[in-house]
Amino acid sequence: MARLIRLNRPGFRSARGAVFCGHAFLGTLLLTGQTPPVRSITEGVYSVGQAARGQQLYKAQCSACHGNALEGASGPPLVGDSFLSNWSARSLENLNDKIQKTMPFNLPGSLSRSQSLDLAAYVLQAGKFPAGQAELSDAALAQIVFPMARTSAAGAPEGNLAELMRAIAFPNSNIIFNVQLKDPGAQTKKPPASAPFDYVEWGSTIYPGWLAIDQAAVAIAETAPLLLTPGRRCQNGRPVPVDRADWKQYVKELVEVGRLARRASQARNFDAFVDISEKLNDACANCHKIYRDKGGTEGSGATRCQPLEVK
Numbered sequence: 001m002a003r004l005i006r007l008n009r010p011g012f013r014s015a016r017g018a019v020f021c022g023h024a025f026l027g028t029l030l031l032t033g034q035t036p037p038v039r040s041i042t043e044g045v046y047s048v049g050q051a052a053r054g055q056q057l058y059k060a061q062c063s064a065c066h067g068n069a070l071e072g073a074s075g076p077p078l079v080g081d082s083f084l085s086n087w088s089a090r091s092l093e094n095l096n097d098k099i100q101k102t103m104p105f106n107l108p109g110s111l112s113r114s115q116s117l118d119l120a121a122y123v124l125q126a127g128k129f130p131a132g133q134a135e136l137s138d139a140a141l142a143q144i145v146f147p148m149a150r151t152s153a154a155g156a157p158e159g160n161l162a163e164l165m166r167a168i169a170f171p172n173s174n175i176i177f178n179v180q181l182k183d184p185g186a187q188t189k190k191p192p193a194s195a196p197f198d199y200v201e202w203g204s205t206i207y208p209g210w211l212a213i214d215q216a217a218v219a220i221a222e223t224a225p226l227l228l229t230p231g232r233r234c235q236n237g238r239p240v241p242v243d244r245a246d247w248k249q250y251v252k253e254l255v256e257v258g259r260l261a262r263r264a265s266q267a268r269n270f271d272a273f274v275d276i277s278e279k280l281n282d283a284c285a286n287c288h289k290i291y292r293d294k295g296g297t298e299g300s301g302a303t304r305c306q307p308l309e310v311k
């Protein structure tokens with residue numbers, strides 16, 4: 001019999017959840033007519049030679065934390081969907097300030113302006129934005145912007161990762177874990193419970209027995225891809241590492257267990273749920289082991305959502 005796992009932890013709310021909105025910024029620049037025309041980073045705004053200088057600096061001073069391919073290590077990725085959504089519609093001046101004033105993280109303020117420009121050029125090249133003839137210059141920075149990031153139809157994510165976990169993964173996986181204790185087929189239809197806000201009590205009179213398990217399985221399978229939505233943050237402010245291959249694999253495994261649970265639930269196969277609970281627990285725990293638990297509990301974990309041990 002598999003362990004009954006309840007991932008219950010006391011709540012902790014962080015003020016972080018902020019997703020900036022770049023629409024207004026871009027709009028103002030376009031409308032005033034007084035500033036030079038806004039260009040996009042897609043329009044060849046740096047030169048190949050400049051990016052090559054930036055690459056040398058990057059290797060020496062940045063790759064240890066941001067990875068050889070800028071994919072992120074103890075520091076966040078500097079390419080890919082989560083990076084682009086952080087910088088959506090912001091200017092290269094913002095990026096350059098971020099680099100020059102706050103990086104390297106352990107030695108801020110040590111880069112010259114021209115060095116940080118070279119680094120910004122390299123970040124663009126690594127992100128597959130084309131080079132042009134002219135070098136990126138300090139004077140042009142404010143008028144060059146990142147493209148507006150793609151967001152889902154619903155706009156930017158509403159919750160941070162921990163909130164999403166508590167809202168969907170936690171209740172629905174516990175409904176499935178409960179099958180280890182009680183055969184849903186044996187549930188008798190009860191009259192409505194006296195405590196109407198207890199969802200489990202009351203809800204189980206509306207969708208009794210196996211229906212609740214069908215639904216929980218659909219919820220897990222269909223919502224696991226929300227763990228890949230770019231622009232979502234973890235409680236500690238780090239971007240959810242949506243571009244990492246191992247993260248994508250953990251999400252895929254969760255989708256697969258959700259589907260398996262749905263098949264078994266629709267077949268009303270009570271016995272299958274010992275194995276399914278085990279698999280579901282593994283799908284949650286394999287990812288938590290790497291991305292959550294090493295970073296400490298409840299948002300206080302500064303290293304949560306980063307894959308590698310910081311040395």
Ligand code: HEC
Pocket residue numbers: 057058061062063064065066074075076077078082083086095098099102103104105106111119
């Ligand atoms: C000792 C580790 C470390 C080193 C070295 C380092 N960084 Fe960082 N970097 C971080 C951390 C941690 C963050 C996230 C916290 C923050 O934004 O200040 C970060 C954030 C950034 C960001 C913002 C990313 C975003 O999406 O908001 C950029 C850009 C950046 N670093 C560029 C660089 C460059 C260029 C260098 C080399 C000159 C460098 N970093 C060196 C650790 C490091």
Ligand code: HEC
Pocket residue numbers: 007008009160161162163165166169170173220227233234235236247250251254280283284285287288291292297298299304305
């Ligand atoms: C792809 C990786 C991944 C998968 C799969 C995953 N989680 Fe999480 N989970 C995380 C990370 C990372 C956090 C920390 C989020 C944060 O701090 O914002 C988290 C946080 C949580 C929390 C919040 C509690 C706390 O300590 O902050 C709960 C509850 C939770 N997960 C439950 C589950 C359950 C149940 C499953 C399986 C059905 C699951 N998770 C699957 C990565 C994952």
